[in-house]
Amino acid sequence: GQQVMQIPQYQHVQEGEDFTTYCNSSTTLSNIQWYKQRPGGHPVFLIQLVKSGEVKKQKRLTFQFGEAKKNSSLHITATQTTDVGTYFCAGLWSKLTFGTGTQLKVEL
Amino acid sequence: SAVISQKPSRDICQRGTSLTIQCQVDSQVTMMFWYRQQPGQSLTLIATANQGSEATYESGFVIDKFPISRPNLTFSTLTVSNMSPEDSSIYLCSVIHTGNTEAFFGQGTRLTVV
Numbered sequence: 001g002q003q004v005m006q007i008p009q010y011q012h013v014q015e016g017e018d019f020t021t022y023c024n025s026s027t028t029l030s031n032i033q034w035y036k037q038r039p040g041g042h043p044v045f046l047i048q049l050v051k052s053g054e055v056k057k058q059k060r061l062t063f064q065f066g067e068a069k070k071n072s073s074l075h076i077t078a079t080q081t082t083d084v085g086t087y088f089c090a091g092l093w094s095k096l097t098f099g100t101g102t103q104l105k106v107e108l
Numbered sequence: 109s110a111v112i113s114q115k116p117s118r119d120i121c122q123r124g125t126s127l128t129i130q131c132q133v134d135s136q137v138t139m140m141f142w143y144r145q146q147p148g149q150s151l152t153l154i155a156t157a158n159q160g161s162e163a164t165y166e167s168g169f170v171i172d173k174f175p176i177s178r179p180n181l182t183f184s185t186l187t188v189s190n191m192s193p194e195d196s197s198i199y200l201c202s203v204i205h206t207g208n209t210e211a212f213f214g215q216g217t218r219l220t221v222v
Contacts, residue, residue, distance in 0.1 A: 033211075101149075
């Protein structure tokens with residue numbers, strides 16, 4: 001079956017540092033979605049990427065879809081404490097398959 | 109977006125008993141799903157709740173253990189039957205609107221089986 005792996009599993013950064021999480025699929029994706037889950041909360045949709053090589057930005061967050069549509073990345077510039085949480089990518093085939101997630105901790 | 113009401117938010121249950129979790133959406137949606145999330149882990153899809161017919165279960169999940177109902181387009185229930193401590197987890201309801209692909213989640217039900 002389809003698998004979606006993310007690295008790193010955990011990341012601790014100092015506030016103001018950048019952060020990147022990488023998402024890799026075992027097969028080509030029709031689209032990739034990103035979600036954020038705050039501690040104790042539920043996943044919240046961030047963005048969807050559909051086109052090969054697509055890049056989208058949301059303020060300090062930059063999302064990229066690989067040319068082969070098998071990988072994606074989320075980059076956060078100058079992290080803040082409000083960025084704390086777990087970031088999941090999710091690949092869409094016939095159903096959403098969530099990646100393993102990257103837990104981000106931001107220290108002052 | 110969608111407003112999803114999921115209840116109970118948490119429960120502590122005795123092994124061998126059953127718990128039914130309810131999910132109510134504020135608008136008609138095409139697809140409703142039930143996920144399980146172990147602490148610190150990713151989301152695992154249990155099943156797709158089909159309106160007016162039997163749910164579609166993922167590998168490793170069976171109807172006898174996780175019966176699901178979806179009597180209409182805005183409501184679904186998931187029952188965790190004959191619970192054991194291994195069933196302790198967070199259970200999440202999710203919906204996708206017609207014509208869209210992004211998923212919206214309920215607040216989750218934190219289940220502890222003792």
